[in-house]
Amino acid sequence: MAPLYALVLAVAVTAPLFAPGYLLLRDAVSTPRSYPTDAALGLSEAAPRALPQDFLLAVASSVVDGGVVVKALLVAGLWLAGWGAARLSAVLLPDAGVGGQCVAATVAIWNPYVAERLLQGHWSLLVGYGCLPWVAAAMLRLRTAPGEGAPFAALVFWIAAAGLTPTGLILAAIVALVGVAVPGAGRPRRQCAAVALAAATISALPWLTAAALAQTLSPSQAAGVVPFAARAEPGLGTLLSLAGLGGIWNSEAVPASRTTTFAIVGTAVLLAIVVAGATVALRRPAARPLLGLAAVAVAAPALMATGPGLAALEALVTALPGLGVLRDGQKWVALAMPGYAVAGAAATTLLRRVPAAATALACCAALLAVLPDLAWGVGGQVVSVRYPAAWPAVAELVNADPRPVAVLPPGSMRRFEWAGPAPVLDPLPRWVRAEVRSTGDLTIGGRTVPGEGTHAREVEQLLLAGADQERLAAAGVGWVVVELPGTRSAAVDLDLPVSYRDDDLVLYRVGGEAETRPGTRPVQVATHLAWLALLAAGPLAAAQAWRRRSAVSPEPPR
Structure with a gap:
């Protein structure tokens, strides 16, 4: 029942994506x-x-359309x-x-975090998010009722699956x-921790x-600390916004119901259910670590968004650019989420004189109603x-001769009339065999x-200065793509041979060659294959353990 209910909720959220086409929204x-x-x-030059x-999409899209995979x-x-x-x-x-269980599923799916990350385009982060309760459940089994390897296999698989992104x-x-x-x-704590850390390390190798x-990480990442800080929603401070699972940095990636003081109602309903549950x-010792983690997960980002927190984080990222992920x-x-889900389920047992089914129905209905x-x-x-017809046409021309590609207009984000009003990350680098030179610059609130x-x-500066074909080729540019509309003047100013032109794209042929790189590709391919092997090992080990258990038949009665 609960898995089916969760599927219904997931489909209700993503229903428009079942139409033909591609997910193209912000990131x-x-x-x-x-x-x-x-x-x-x-x-490439960009941070990994x-x-x-x-890499997974490159492999999978060789078999299935990449839009379907995503x-x-x-x-x-x-x-x-x-x-x-x-x-x-x-x-x-x-x-x-x-x-x-249905209340827990509703808390996990129907919340502002999911809405905001969808609008920001963080589909792969939501895959990792979906693995978190499974990681918690696998570790719980290991600590309380170990099997013959299957719990370890489950833990390894879910950690690797969550590792789709750092x-x-x-x-x-x-x-x-x-x-x-x-x-x-169950299994000793040291053994459980060792397996978790080993799986995480292998998954992090790519x-x-x-x-x-x-060596792409740079101290310049510290410039993003303030723009990416958590944001207070209307009528709520930063702490309560985060406690309500909202507060994303981008005020445009927010559902309409969270842009007014109605956000207070939504936060109050969610917190009332969670706190009551x-x-x-808390009476269950096994639940306490997850509830404690939930409290820290709300308080820590709130502290990071304060003046001293931002200053400390800027200094940390400047000193250790790899921590830009924070x-x-x-x-x-x-x-x-795992702690909130457990608390939501527990709330249905709070009112002993009311049937649990009625309490669960009221909780689910309230959570759905405050985020319609x-x-x-x-x-x-x-x-x-x-995509307009120009995109596959240009991709085919570049793929036939995959020389490095430079792109105009400057920056990483685009606004295409055919893709809707929201900006979107340039699709070209993910569609061609060639290296697409991108600065990775982002403009947020004028900064x-x-x-x-x-x-x-x-x-980019050479292009904007009107450099000729010879200078661009010497700089290692093989093609120039101008993405329209909004850049017609740039398209006219380029005195380069045109290979394709229409109302959406202009492709210029320059002829420059790619730089030779050290032989690092085999190492990187090996790290990705190690991750894929870890991802496959979990289900295989679980299936083998199931076969062993199935092969053990009970003794016939005497």
């Missing part, structure tokens, strides 16, 4: 095909923020979040029954290590190795988009957060 970019380029392996996600993973992530929350609640609070992996590792504190007579080989769940403070609120615009792609904002693309920035 979410899907294309028909992508390739294992240096960028997909983390060896999308590993091993880009949408399927997104739906699966939300479904897993609800189903996993229900499963975790069933293990910790069996007396809550199916009603409690943030997802860090979230999963934290949940696993917090779960080690669960009391029980982006750790890329950062070491490409926590009074019951900048977006609100995303760490995901760590509260999460349904149907967050009020029709998360939809399938169709530019510089990216790591030093060479790309130099090429």
Whole structure:
């Protein structure tokens, strides 16, 4: 019942994506095909923020359309979040029954965090988010009722699955290590922690190795600390916004119901259910680590958004650029979800004189009612988009001769009339075999957060200065793509041979060659294959353990 209910909720949220087309919204970019380029392996100028996600898409899109892969993973992530929350609640609070499991699923799926991350385009982060309750449940089994290897296999699999992005992996590792504190007579704490850390380390190899080989991390990432800080919602301070699972830095990536003082009502309903249920769940020692983690997951980002917190984080990221992953403070609120889900399930047992089913129905209805615009792609904002004919045509020409590509207009974000009113990350780097030179610069609220693309920035300045074909070729530019509309003047000013032109794109052929790189690709491919092997090992080990158990038949009666 609970898995089916979770699937219904996940489909209700993502229904517009079932139409033909591609997810193209802010940071979410899907294309028909992508390739294992240096960028997909983390060896370009940009920091390795999308590993091993880009490699997985390059592999999967060689078999299935990349747009289908992204949408399927997104739906699966939300479904897993609800189903996993229900499963975790069933293990910790069996007396809550199916009603409690459904409340847990609702808390996990139907909340502002999911809405805001969808609108920001963080589909892969939501996949990692969906793995968190499964990581918690696997660790709980290990600490309380070990099997013959299957729980370890489950833990390894869910940590690797969450490792689709660096943030997802860090979230999963934290949940696993917090779960080690669960009391029980199962596997020893040191053994559980060692397995979790080993799985997390192997899963992190793609982006750790890329950062070491490409040396792309720069102190300039500290410039993004203030723009990416958690934000207070109307009528709520930063702390209460985060406690209500809201408060994303981008005020445009917020459902309409959270842009007015109605956000107070939504936060009050969620916290009333969670706090009431926590009074019951705290009586279960196994639930206390997750509830403690939920409290820290709310308080820590709130502290990071204060003046002293921002100053400390800026200094930390300047000294250790690899910690730039901490900048977006609100995303760490995901760590509260397993504890919130357990507390939501426990709330159904609070009123002894009221049937648990009635309490569960009231809780689910209230949670759905205070965030009505999460349904149907967050009020029709998360939809399938169709690319104009120019995009596959230009991609085919570049792929036939994959020389380095420079792109105009400057910056990483675009506004295309055919993609809707929201900005979107440039799709071109994920659609061609060639290296696309991108600065990675982002403009947030009139403030530019510089990216790591030093060479790309130099090429960009050459283009804007009207450099001729010879100078561009010497700078290693093979093609120039001008993405329209809004850049017609740039297209006219370029005195270069035109290979393709229409109302959406202009492609110029320059003829420059790519720079030769050291032989780092085999190392990076090996790290990605290690992650894929870890991802496959979990289900295989679980299946083998199941076969062993099935082969043991009970003794016939005498």
